[in-house]
Amino acid sequence: MSADDKKKAVLANDRFSQPSLPSLDEIRSSIPKECFEKSLPTSIAYMLWDFALMAFLYKIEPAFELAGYPGMLFWYFLVGMIGFSIFVVGHDCGHGTFSPYQWVNDIFGHVTHGMLFAPYWPWQKTHRAHHTYTSHVHKDWGHPWITEEVFSNFNDINKFYANNVVTSVLRWFFYTIAGITDGSHFYPFSRVFKTNKERVQCAVSGAVCVAWATLAFYYFGSFSQWVKFYVLPVMAQGFWLTMVTYLQHQTDDIQVYEDGTWGYVKGQLQTIDRPYGFGIDQLMHHITDGHVAHHLFFTAIPHYNLMKATAAIQEKLKPHGVYRKENSYDFLWQFATLNRRLEYLVGEGSGLLTYAKSKKED
Template structure:
């Protein structure tokens, strides 16, 4: 995509702090980074192989079994190393935490497919499988499904998106909004579950939150499933092996998984010169084209190609095992619409966190917004 600059001004906000307050980008400037004359969603769909939209139950469950087997092997391998080579624990445990946390992220992506209905054609199978998979990693499946669906319906919309959106001056709290460095990585995921993302905050563990009340019964099922896993799985495990074992074998990998989720979610929708739109300037195709494709190296296929994010956002019904093929076709037919970054993941995360932290506050009348390292400098 073509790159652009955007106007910005500095304003004193809150407790005397200086914040970059974007005046937005004018209509004339917007043409430099906003896709023009975009095809309709149906036109794009007609260009993609039809079989890419068809999930296969056996194939979907193959990946569930594969992930669970890998996780079991990692756990048993760690136990073996702990018993046979206890002095090596300072080397083996960090490796185990990183790999097991990565596999938990992979498991999350499969549950995420269930939430989108791309796991199978059966809504019942999708919800049962999604509840079970997400409960294993302490994710409230149905509340997250509802909020995530809202994100997909409003991607790139300043006024309606669900998380990591630019915040207008009128919504800026009196004392300002501060983030832990790098969002505290996995810590921010658990904060988000309870508090959402201000100013459009929601509580994913309250089925009667205004955001979830129409789905209260399904949300209760998800919360009860997690409670069952905690009461009949995690608490007995801690009682038998001790809390330290639970911490080292399960809770630290959970934090690694949550860090994967924060880093990935953030980078899929934040890059320099990726446009955000005011609600009256937004449409579904352009908004979802603001997603960014990234490659996760050795883990890319292991975590089910979630980095092929533009196609996933345009067509969330495509199963993960068809995303690469659909993406290849999309890039061939619509090269001017492609947004992708080949930056190494963590350096990109460090860079974009700094830019985002400096430039997330925008004027009330801003119609377009982009982030730029030039503005931060």
């Protein structure tokens, strides 16, 4: 059997590769038209709501301090969560769904991402690559797919970094600053950028981040206060971002494709909607439980319309058994255990990669 015939045989048994699967246009036409309307006032209202919640958390911080380290740990957990909500608003700017005006999106994107030390234009670029090639083994950016071959070359430090949840507080920094694995988002000559325009954008967005960090330094008044009220909250936001991204794209039976077998719709359908409960989905603008809709129509549906679109998508995809949803009220536990269990993908060369079976049975 030739390599091409083998790939065909693999795909014949793949429910995501059936010819009857609705096309992107068919899914789009099942979604109410109003879901695609972008409203600047609505986006601004959500942003101001997030700012108000964040200001409130800073106001009541002394009460958490009374409970010592556990109290502060919980405060950082909450600050990171609302920081991530602000990140989601900036993420809409990057996708062009914050408003119909690009210049407005770029300004608010620099406000919301800059304060979280996330360089807006570089992150917009790598994140777009993630959306354009979701679940493609080599072309999906933002979170690398680890194949058996890559894993076999890992040393103990690599393994510890990839599989232990404790490293997740650092992953956002390593990803954006050091450039593991896509290239630095702060260094204009890193491999992320291909044109001079992109290099200039990198320098501008990086300068905005530094300006925010400097402003915070003067506002909080000393190095220790700056670390306490700026650096650690930024790291807490990075933890939420890492956890949410991981859980939207990782589960035991996730499928990853290669050149020749990957397709846009089936790639996006490897995304998982995960309700976190406790009001967290509402606070984080439904990026958790409306992620499939976001992935399919990332330049078209603003965050406040994701759930209406999700209901329509769910209905449309139900007969095909390809809509993924997992209740994740134990999201911290899920993150920690999946991160340990899902070490590497097998099946490279077959067109379809999955996590190693032996690990699933652990």
